[in-house]
Amino acid sequence: MKLLVSFFIAIIAIVLTCNTSTSASTFFNQFTRYFTSTTTNTTTTTTTNPTNMSVPRAIRQAFLAIEQAEGAGARVRRSIGTRNLRNFSPFLMLDHFTIGKGAGFPDHPHRGQETITYLLSGGVDHEDFAGNRGTIGPGDLQFMTAGRGIMHAEMPHENPDGSPNVGMQLWVDLPKELKMCEPRYRDLRASEIPIAKADDGRVTVKVISGQSHGVDSVRDLAYTPVWLLDVTVKPGGRVKQVLPVGWNAFAYTLAGKTIFGSGGETKTIKEFHNVVFEQQGDFVEASVPENADEEGRFILVAGQPLDQKVVQYGPFVLNSEQEVYQAMVDFQTASNGFEKSRNWESEIGKRMAY
Numbered sequence: 001m002k003l004l005v006s007f008f009i010a011i012i013a014i015v016l017t018c019n020t021s022t023s024a025s026t027f028f029n030q031f032t033r034y035f036t037s038t039t040t041n042t043t044t045t046t047t048t049n050p051t052n053m054s055v056p057r058a059i060r061q062a063f064l065a066i067e068q069a070e071g072a073g074a075r076v077r078r079s080i081g082t083r084n085l086r087n088f089s090p091f092l093m094l095d096h097f098t099i100g101k102g103a104g105f106p107d108h109p110h111r112g113q114e115t116i117t118y119l120l121s122g123g124v125d126h127e128d129f130a131g132n133r134g135t136i137g138p139g140d141l142q143f144m145t146a147g148r149g150i151m152h153a154e155m156p157h158e159n160p161d162g163s164p165n166v167g168m169q170l171w172v173d174l175p176k177e178l179k180m181c182e183p184r185y186r187d188l189r190a191s192e193i194p195i196a197k198a199d200d201g202r203v204t205v206k207v208i209s210g211q212s213h214g215v216d217s218v219r220d221l222a223y224t225p226v227w228l229l230d231v232t233v234k235p236g237g238r239v240k241q242v243l244p245v246g247w248n249a250f251a252y253t254l255a256g257k258t259i260f261g262s263g264g265e266t267k268t269i270k271e272f273h274n275v276v277f278e279q280q281g282d283f284v285e286a287s288v289p290e291n292a293d294e295e296g297r298f299i300l301v302a303g304q305p306l307d308q309k310v311v312q313y314g315p316f317v318l319n320s321e322q323e324v325y326q327a328m329v330d331f332q333t334a335s336n337g338f339e340k341s342r343n344w345e346s347e348i349g350k351r352m353a354y
Contacts, residue, residue: 139190
């Protein structure tokens with residue numbers, strides 16, 4: 001991957017040098033087979049409820065996350081970062097990944113965003129050019145801030161029973177004033193996550209980040225304010241989850257059939273769907289019928305929108321095309337945050353069979 005990125009950057013740099021009258025965006029558009037480039041202006045809209053009454057959030061859209069190939073041999077269901085939902089500020093991408101033996105995400109760079117990896121089963125190792133190494137297991141999370149530049153690898157375990165490694169990875173935008181901050185990692189173990197109960201025990205909420213039914217998360221782990229809740233509803237259960245006013249929110253369904261909405265405005269959603277809620281409202285309501293064959297499980301996420309332009313080009317997320325071009329040049333020349341990338345190769349990336 002590193003060689004391929006370098007090849008594209010070199011071509012762009014040479015052509016721009018020869019033809020200074022043409023903007024970088026012209027050349028960026030020619031390489032969309034490798035990178036996905038999107039530009040969005042996002043305005044923060046904060047609503048208030050002057051009557052002090054609770055207002056449910058309506059469903060804006062719901063769609064199936066189609067499985068596709070990604071990385072080297074991995075399979076992902078991508079919902080945010082597709083034509084159905086692109087740059088839902090502050091969210092840039094959401095992947096529900098499945099990676100088995102001989103697959104993974106070998107050495108690759110990032111700049112300008114944060115990633116949140118939540119492992120549902122199996123194990124994943126990570127390693128970066130600064131010497132950071134670690135492993136997350138079932139129920140664990142890793143919060144990675146790319147900031148001014150990171151190069152790392154994420155590789156799955158080879159489980160004794162042959163089972164795949166399954167998890168979620170969410171990309172969160174960084175405020176423009178933090179785009180060039182120093183990279184950092186924070187891990188959150190499954191044993192550290194507090195649990196809230198509701199509806200006489202028929203609802204269980206893992207409070208990864210945020211608040212639920214009187215339970216607060218351990219700590220804030222991302223620069224951009226984000227709530228992340230893992231909700232399980234047994235048959236006959238119902239949950240009303242309050243969310244910060246004015247934040248964007250969605251639910252990704254992992255199992256069962258869940259009814260989202262309140263009153264006469266409800267929708268039954270099957271697994272592997274992204275349910276996007278309107279920004280207006282105070283809470284999200286979900287339930288599972290008494291006669292359901294299985295419990296419903298979903299990840300509920302809310303984040304504070306950022307009032308800034310988004311230019312995403314593959315692993316680089318900045319605020320202008322020029323900044324993205326500079327990131328590509330910095331990576332190619334191993335400078336301005338990418339100094340340690342020169343001749344670096346991860347040990348875990350060598351597991352990959354080419």
